[in-house]
Amino acid sequence: MAPVLPLVLPLQPRIRLAQGLRLLSWLLAVVGGLTFLCSGHLLVQLWHLGTFLAPSCPVAALPQVALAASAVALGTGLVGSGASRASLDAAQYPPWRGVLGPLLVAGTAGGGGLLVLALGLALALPGTLDTGLEEGLGTALANYKDTEVPGRCQAKRLLDELQLRHHCCGRHGYKDWFGIQWVSNRYLDPNDQDVVDRIQSNVEGLYLIDGVPFSCCNPHSPRPCLQSQLSDPHAHPLFDPRQPNLNLWAQGCHEVLLGHLQGLASTLGNMLAVTFLLQTLVLLGLRYLQTALEGLGGVIDGEGEAQGYLFPAGLKDMLKTAWLQGGVARRPAPEEAPPEEEPPKEGLPEA
Amino acid sequence: MALLKVKFDQKKRVKLAQGLWLMNWLSVLAGIIIFGLGLFLKIELRKRSDLMDNSESHFVPNSLIGMGVLSCVFNSLAGKICYDALDPAKYAKWKPWLKPYLAVCVLFNTVLFLVALCCFLLLGSLESTLAHGLKNGMKFYRDTDTPGRCFMKKTIDTLQIEFKCCGNNGFRDWFEIQWISNRYLDFSSKEVKDRIKSNVDGRYLVDGVPFSCCNPSSPRPCIQYQLTNNSAHYSYDHQTEELNLWVRGCRAALLSYYSSLMNSVGAVTLLVWLFEVTITIGLRYLHTALEGVANPEDPECESEGWLLEKSIPETWKAFLESVKKLGKGNQVEAEGVDAGQAPEAG
Numbered sequence: 001m002a003p004v005l006p007l008v009l010p011l012q013p014r015i016r017l018a019q020g021l022r023l024l025s026w027l028l029a030v031v032g033g034l035t036f037l038c039s040g041h042l043l044v045q046l047w048h049l050g051t052f053l054a055p056s057c058p059v060a061a062l063p064q065v066a067l068a069a070s071a072v073a074l075g076t077g078l079v080g081s082g083a084s085r086a087s088l089d090a091a092q093y094p095p096w097r098g099v100l101g102p103l104l105v106a107g108t109a110g111g112g113g114l115l116v117l118a119l120g121l122a123l124a125l126p127g128t129l130d131t132g133l134e135e136g137l138g139t140a141l142a143n144y145k146d147t148e149v150p151g152r153c154q155a156k157r158l159l160d161e162l163q164l165r166h167h168c169c170g171r172h173g174y175k176d177w178f179g180i181q182w183v184s185n186r187y188l189d190p191n192d193q194d195v196v197d198r199i200q201s202n203v204e205g206l207y208l209i210d211g212v213p214f215s216c217c218n219p220h221s222p223r224p225c226l227q228s229q230l231s232d233p234h235a236h237p238l239f240d241p242r243q244p245n246l247n248l249w250a251q252g253c254h255e256v257l258l259g260h261l262q263g264l265a266s267t268l269g270n271m272l273a274v275t276f277l278l279q280t281l282v283l284l285g286l287r288y289l290q291t292a293l294e295g296l297g298g299v300i301d302g303e304g305e306a307q308g309y310l311f312p313a314g315l316k317d318m319l320k321t322a323w324l325q326g327g328v329a330r331r332p333a334p335e336e337a338p339p340e341e342e343p344p345k346e347g348l349p350e351a
Numbered sequence: 352m353a354l355l356k357v358k359f360d361q362k363k364r365v366k367l368a369q370g371l372w373l374m375n376w377l378s379v380l381a382g383i384i385i386f387g388l389g390l391f392l393k394i395e396l397r398k399r400s401d402l403m404d405n406s407e408s409h410f411v412p413n414s415l416i417g418m419g420v421l422s423c424v425f426n427s428l429a430g431k432i433c434y435d436a437l438d439p440a441k442y443a444k445w446k447p448w449l450k451p452y453l454a455v456c457v458l459f460n461t462v463l464f465l466v467a468l469c470c471f472l473l474l475g476s477l478e479s480t481l482a483h484g485l486k487n488g489m490k491f492y493r494d495t496d497t498p499g500r501c502f503m504k505k506t507i508d509t510l511q512i513e514f515k516c517c518g519n520n521g522f523r524d525w526f527e528i529q530w531i532s533n534r535y536l537d538f539s540s541k542e543v544k545d546r547i548k549s550n551v552d553g554r555y556l557v558d559g560v561p562f563s564c565c566n567p568s569s570p571r572p573c574i575q576y577q578l579t580n581n582s583a584h585y586s587y588d589h590q591t592e593e594l595n596l597w598v599r600g601c602r603a604a605l606l607s608y609y610s611s612l613m614n615s616v617g618a619v620t621l622l623v624w625l626f627e628v629t630i631t632i633g634l635r636y637l638h639t640a641l642e643g644v645a646n647p648e649d650p651e652c653e654s655e656g657w658l659l660e661k662s663i664p665e666t667w668k669a670f671l672e673s674v675k676k677l678g679k680g681n682q683v684e685a686e687g688v689d690a691g692q693a694p695e696a697g
Contacts, residue, residue, distance in 0.1 A: 153570075156567070157567045157568050164512055213573070224562075
């Protein structure tokens with residue numbers, strides 16, 4: 001049975017492998033910690049923007065999985081650095097011998113699996129974000145006027161603060177505000193002819209105006225903010241709404257939020273990729289170190305040349321051995337039974 | 352009669368030196384923190400310097416930065432001294448420098464205490480600078496075409512949005528100045544002409560505020576114009592309306608922000624000062640304990656450490672005597688020169 005990918009490791013290369021592995025493990029721990037912080041940051045941002053993302057959109061899965069994966073990577077890094085430091089010292093290595101095997105399996109299965117899942121989620125995020133934001137922002141705009149309806153009374157404040165903080169207006173532009181009623185009926189004068197005309201001219205009985213809330217205003221504009229009669233080019237002196245101007249924020253909140261969250265997710269995805277690479281290297285190095293030292297019988301300073309390998313035999317051979325071992329484990333049962341029957345027979349005649 | 356005598360045996364001396372070494376390196380960290388706090392304070396003052404007429408005093412952050420650097424230098428030096436104090440051979444080269452070094456440490460601690468006090472006391476000057484600067488800032492709100500002042504509108508708008516405030520003392524400050532530039536007024540309109548004529552200075556004053564005064568928590572869309580006219584808006588009473596605009600004035604908002612910042616910086620500086628005083632006292636004890644080792648060949652012997660060799664009044668008298676002697680020394684030299692010159696002349 002030939003070992004898979006064997007590598008001859010005399011003493012000096014073994015020591016250098018251990019030292020290099022120690023450095024790599026610390027690097028993995030640092031990168032794992034940074035990824036942990038980055039995914040925590042993304043989780044906090046998603047939590048803040050929760051009202052503008054449709055509840056059916058499972059966007060929070062990515063940062064949660066990334067948190068778990070980076071925690072496993074951090075643990076792998078710390079374990080790797082401890083093990084590689086111990087492998088240089090004969091007195092410290094024995095307690096690591098029994099633990100290293102299961103730790104490697106856990107690191108590969110758990111860490112690798114979580115990282116692959118997180119990378120997949122990071123790639124799938126833009127699509128889910130798009131639909132989630134579309135739905136969430138639409139609902140928020142529609143609920144803007146409902147400041148007395150329980151459950152929706154915070155919508156106005158949250159949307160105003162969003163537009164002020166992220167420098168955006170409406171979903172895809174300021175004209176979105178022209179298509180919904182954002183002034184509550186409570187503050188509309190039923191005796192005012194203009195109000196009555198507007199409501200009657202609309203099929204659904206909505207009070208629509210060509211104006212926007214104050215949070216759309218751009219402070220960089222040289223003139224005081226113009227919020228009403230925005231479609232009429234003659235309503236305000238020196239103002240033509242058809243020309244590009246600094247009066248309101250030009251970008252829609254959908255684009256701004258999408259760009260912001262996608263930027264965070266792509267940074268997280270890059271960091272997860274680097275963590276995956278480092279973790280693979282560390283786990284491979286640890287496996288070679290472990291098998292080489294096992295070959296020497298756990299004697300660290302042995303001058304002998306040990307062979308490090310990934311698996312003791314090829315995959316087919318391993319499966320055959322495992323099957324045989326399972327069969328051998330089942331067959332001795334009938335062999336053992338007759339010897340068990342004999343002593344009682346011997347016992348009976350005596351009795 | 353020595354002040355606060357403490358007996359030291361070899362073990363205690365070693366422990367004191369080791370403890371002081373650790374404390375000195377922690378104090379270097381504290382010095383870096385003070386440096387960082389000073390830098391942060393300086394940046395915060397710089398960010399809003401055009402609201403303070405660019406005349407705010409940078410004395411506190413500059414002195415914090417200086418103190419942080421000095422603390423790092425002194426404490427790393429003291430750490431080196433404490434490390435060497437355990438080895439008599441290495442300590443011998445530091446011996447002549449310790450007394451002047453301790454004097455410098457005492458001076459440094461005094462200055463640090465004064466800087467910490469300044470953090471608390473210089474807030475009053477900041478208040479008057481702010482009041483003056485904000486008033487001018489609001490006057491220049493409309494001058495978006497004047498070079499040098501064209502950013503004032505953006506600065507004040509972002510200030511009012513960020514700090515949730517309106518005007519200098521309240522939103523009525525905006526009624527007294529013209530914040531809409533003449534460029535955007537329609538002079539053919541009768542209403543505009545009336546307003547300008549009704550005013551002695553020919554300014555266009557409105558009972559309205561810029562959009563940045565609006566409070567997002569208000570249940571109704573923001574009312575910015577005709578604020579004192581109840582009939583201009585449906586179901587509106589300007590006497591009872593509280594949520595429409597920000598109620599606080601920007602002077603109070605900025606002042607509370609800067610005062611909480613400077614109070615916390617002052618508190619941290621006082622804590623660091625206490626730490627430094629402890630280190631200086633420990634260093635003094637180590638110095639006198641090592642001086643008091645009677646037999647240099649026998650490092651195991653006991654010695655005494657004290658803060659001052661004599662009690663405070665006696666030390667003060669001795670200090671004055673040494674100052675007088677220094678003065679008399681010069682006098683004697685001068686008399687000697689005169690006496691020397693007189694016989695020559697004679």
